[in-house]
Amino acid sequence: xxxxxxxxxxxxxxxxxxxxxxxxxxxxxxxxxxxxxxxxxxxxxxxxxxxxxxxxxxxxxxxxxxxxxxxxxxxxxxxxxxxxxxxxxxxxxxxxxxxxxxxxxxxxxxxxxxxxxxxxxxxx
Amino acid sequence: xxxxxxxxxxxxxxxxxxxxxxxxxxxxxxxxxxxxxxxxxxxxxxxxxxxxxxxxxxxxxxxxxxxxxxxxxxxxxxxxxxxxxxxxxxxxxxxxxx
Numbered sequence: 771x772x773x774x775x776x777x778x779x780x781x782x783x784x785x786x787x788x789x790x791x792x793x794x795x796x797x798x799x800x801x802x803x804x805x806x807x808x809x810x811x812x813x814x815x816x817x818x819x820x821x822x823x824x825x826x827x828x829x830x831x832x833x834x835x836x837x838x839x840x841x842x843x844x845x846x847x848x849x850x851x852x853x854x855x856x857x858x859x860x861x862x863x864x865x866x867x868x869x870x871x872x873x874x875x876x877x878x879x880x881x882x883x884x885x886x887x888x889x890x891x892x893x894x
Numbered sequence: 895x896x897x898x899x900x901x902x903x904x905x906x907x908x909x910x911x912x913x914x915x916x917x918x919x920x921x922x923x924x925x926x927x928x929x930x931x932x933x934x935x936x937x938x939x940x941x942x943x944x945x946x947x948x949x950x951x952x953x954x955x956x957x958x959x960x961x962x963x964x965x966x967x968x969x970x971x972x973x974x975x976x977x978x979x980x981x982x983x984x985x986x987x988x989x990x991x992x
Contacts, residue, residue, distance in 0.1 A: 773896075773897070773898045774897060774898075776898065776901075776949070777897050777898045777900075777901035777902075778901075780901045780902065780904075780905045780946065780949070781901050781904055781905060781908075783905070783942065784904065784905040784908035784909055784912075784942070785908060787908065787909060787912050787938065787939055787942055788908045788909075788911055788912045788915075790912065790935055790938070791911075791912035791913075791915040791916040791919075791935060791939070792912075792915060794915075794916055794919050794931065794932055794935055795915050795916070795918055795919050800925070800927055800928050800931060803919075803928065803931055803932075804931050807916075807931055807932075807934060807935040807938075808934075811934075811935050811938040811939075812938070814938070814942060815938045815941050815942045815945075818905070818942045818945045818946060819941075819942075819945050819957075819960070821945075821949065822945050822948055822949055822954070822957060825949050826954050828954075831954045831957065834954075834957050834958070834961065835945075835957060837961070838941075838957070838960055838961050838964060841961070841964055841965070842938075842941075842964055845964070845968040848968075848972075849934060849968055849971040849972060849975075850934075852971065852972055852975035852976075853927055853930055853931055853934070853971060853974070853975050853978075855975070855979070856927060856974075856975040856976075856978035856979045856982075857925070857927035857978070859978075859979050859982050859983075860925070860926075860927065860978050860979070860981070860982035861982065862925060862927065
């Protein structure tokens with residue numbers, strides 16, 4: 771019974787990791803790529819670690835797997851936030867369908883250099 | 895071949911495929927930040943591979959390796975983000991655009 775649950779968790783975790791990597795290849799700009807890799811990648815790795823916990827079923831393994839899942843859940847958003855901010859500050863091109871850039875008005879109000887980058891596409 | 899060993903084989907195939915696909919983004923990525931995001935995803939894929947190997951080999955000790963890899967990947971991503979910001983500010987001060 772536990773083996774069947776673990777097998778289903780394994781396959782769905784592998785599927786989500788594959789979805790994340792297809793997203794990172796296909797999506798048009800870096801913020802969307804981060805959106806794919808952070809969320810789907812976290813879910814996939816978490817499901818596979820949960821499958822490890824279900825397979826062995828010992829208290830030491832379960833606690834280690836759950837600790838890894840919690841650690842990934844805490845660090846993945848922080849890393850994605852840092853990379854997104856760095857990409858914005860170093861200047862990158864938005865996707866042509868982007869309509870709103872809230873960070874630009876924030877930087878203009880606070881006078882931080884860097885708001886001239888990350889231009890929104892001009893409307894035709 | 896029962897369902898569980900079949901599932902392990904399928905997961906190895908899926909994870910290897912996603913490793914290859916994200917390697918393409920590391921190679922073609924237009925900016926450094928794209929490459930760092932792809933490397934972050936590769937770290938997740940390798941964590942999943944190690945966890946799968948901890949199941950298929952029967953040695954749950956490999957789970958510790960996954961924990962350490964998660965820690966190192968997080969620190970590496972944060973360091974790269976600081977590096978990208980500092981390089982952009984330096985280039986802006988010199989007047990050249992990135």
